[in-house]
Amino acid sequence: MASKKAVAIEIGYSLTKICEVDYKTKAHKIYKSFTVPNGAEVINDGALMVSPEYVENLQRALAANHVKTKQVVFTITSSRIASREVTIPYVKENRIADVVNANATDYFPVDLSQYQLAYTILGTIGETKGAQQYKLLVMAVPSALLTGYYDLAKALKLEVAAIDYASNSIFQVVKDECAKGKHIVVKIDERSSLVMAVENSVLTFTRSVSYGFDEIMETVMNTLCWGEVSNVEQAIRVLQRNDCIVPETGEDSESVGAGEKSAKDRAQEDVFDAVMPLINGITRVIDYYASRASGVAIERILITGAGADFKGMAQMLARETNMPVTVLKEAAGWNLMRNFKNECFSEYIACVGAAVAPLDFKREAEKRGKDKKAKKEGTSQGTNWAPLAYTIFGVGLVAAAALAAVPLISYAQLTKTNMELKAQAGSLEDIIPIYNEFVETQTRYTMTEAMYRTTESRNEELEEFLGELEDKLPSNVNVISLTSDQYQVTINMRVQTKDDAGETVEQMRSFHSLIPEMVTVTSLVEEENEESGESTINFTVTAAYQVVGYEPEETDGTETEGMENDGTDAAAGDAAVTAE
Structure with missing residues (x-):
């Protein structure tokens, strides 16, 4: 056949x-x-x-x-x-x-x-048969x-x-090529790009990037460095055959004076500037996917589309993502090299x-x-059942009239309500792009906030801590040295008596930036001045910081006072034990 x-x-x-x-x-x-x-x-x-x-x-x-x-x-x-992306019960595929269709209005309120x-089926969730669900796009x-x-x-x-x-x-082309492991597939088109994630032959993620290679083409067409380029096809061929995209151009440009640059150098710099928005857009989406995905790391990035065959494009993306990048020229189950001998398959x-x-x-x-x-x-073939059908129809008509009399008014009201709701939903159709933009912005904000939280540490609030130290420590305390990292602070101090040391520890346990139970005296030495005969107490306190963002709970005056008294006794006890 x-x-x-x-x-x-x-x-x-x-x-x-x-x-x-x-x-x-x-x-x-x-x-x-x-x-x-x-x-x-x-x-x-x-x-x-x-x-x-x-x-x-x-x-x-x-x-x-x-x-x-x-x-x-x-x-x-x-x-x-x-x-x-939705989940539904594990039913038969048909x-x-x-x-x-039954739940479509929940997915799309239009x-x-x-x-x-x-x-399309993205995969299944759950291991046991009764608890399995389909994950769909x-x-x-x-x-x-x-x-x-x-x-x-x-x-x-x-x-x-x-x-x-x-x-x-x-996905139909690359699914067998991505049968094992986690892969990113990027299709670079003229005015947009598509980023997909395929894991073990399953499409798990897809996002669109609003950047393509149109600005790169326009830059090449505006310069005469690679000859006169008058249309899109010529621009694509120039980018495929010449070193227009040079990843190192941006790094070396500052070290060479403007007068020393050749026309080719300047043209490559212009192309570099045109490429970077596209590369950054793709990189952001890949970073977002990597932050959501867990388990196996991304093995490689496959690039395709007309822009994938531009010389230097793969190297540029590899440098920015720090991942191996390959131009898709062959896929498992497809004899692409035979079918596209004299032209680029990616298009x-x-x-x-x-x-x-x-x-x-x-x-x-x-x-x-x-x-x-x-x-x-x-209706055009078979036995003529018309007489029997007319008889049954007549009986049914009488019965239907009797049954429909009561709910007829209710049905009319529901029909009117349904039409009003459809009209209302239609008037809200324009909100879909706004909602999609909101979801994308919210996702970027959440990702940025998560990245910022990983960089926070108490060292950023060291100035505030020093101000609190200055305000709350007794005036007769002499701070000899202070060492701080992102987890704790160590302070070496000198006071006149052990009571002064206990009061100092008590005050430090009231700092909102320190964990009271983790403020401890690690050493205490009594020193005597041979000339004056006066003695001083030299002691070291180690204190752990509260977690970043901690806010102390409000307590009434009685409880606070009781805690302070307990802190005094504990501080004095620490000092006494260390002195012994």
Whole structure:
């Protein structure tokens, strides 16, 4: 039986990537691959604006490459696609969609009649069979966003087989390559990048970075250092073949005077400045994932997409992340080197993966179409049961009228309420981007706060401690030396009598920055001046700091006084024991 083929299309801001591949087969075969310049801008954050010129360009390209396949699979990326990680009961896989649809309003508080849902299984939680749950990534795409792709398919006289999400398309290619251990996959596109984590062939994390290589291309196109570059394709080839991205440029620039720099040096510095926002954005997401993930460390970072093949890009990312970075040129189960002999595979990774196991955002619409077709076919064949059906219908109609009389008014009220709630939910649809931004900002704040807490120590409050020491110590205490680290402080002091030493210890136990029970006298020596005959007490106190952020509890005056008296006795006792 001949394999079923499909045309896989990914539409970028400047270029459209097209592959002719096998559709939903275990053996992955790529027949053709080519790119088509978009001309005018046809896409904005995943929303497609079909123009006659763009359709004509695609038709010419398909004809020139002898592509006769009539089924098309689109893979898309958009910030308007909402996603949530959820857990559901461990049901049969063919029942997962029912569970997701039943709880969809909890995941996405919008009018879901305007959205198409899809999901992918991230894994299972729990070890025992009764306690297991599915962990899913559920996505909701606006139906309006899909309209442009259906329009394009119609204009090209193609049938939409599926519409996939780019992260799933990429995952289908790399899942066998990442069968063991924890890996990061980064797809670098023109205006955005996608960061994914794959652990033991399971997609565990996905985030979008709002930086791509468009500024890098623009920088190369604005300089004549590598020749005249007039379009995106030329800029990409220049970046792939020349040392435009030099990781060391930023370090050495200060040591060379402006007059001594060559045109190439200055151009490389400009490219370096354009690359850094992208690198920093990717690094922040990887750091965030590493702070959340536990267990096995990240083995490597695989980079793909058109920007992955830029010379120096992998080295730059490796330097900033301090992790091994590899350009994805081959994947387990795919003979990529044979299929992409004369061109870079990274540009087409989402295309070739889209036809493997697409999420299929159009599944619900397809199902409705099939149901209508089945009903139509059912009415045109078989035995004529019309007389019996009319009899049963008449009896049922009388019974239904009687049963419906009472709840009819209640149903009308509920219908009205339902419509009002849908209208209210629709009016709140614009809050989704704001909510997503809030969640992302809150996550960054939490991560930053956690990082800051790890750097805090009591040494930061040493000035405050010294002020407290000056205010509370008796005036006749002479501090000889003080040593402090982030855990404790050691003070060597001299006083006239042992009572003075006890009072000093008592006062130190009242410091809010010290743990009272951990203020101890480690040595006490009585010294006598041979000339004057006066004696002095030389003693050392070691005290442990309270944890950072500690605030003393408020107590009434009676309890405080009692504690102070106890502290006096204890301090005097410590001094006496040490003296003996």
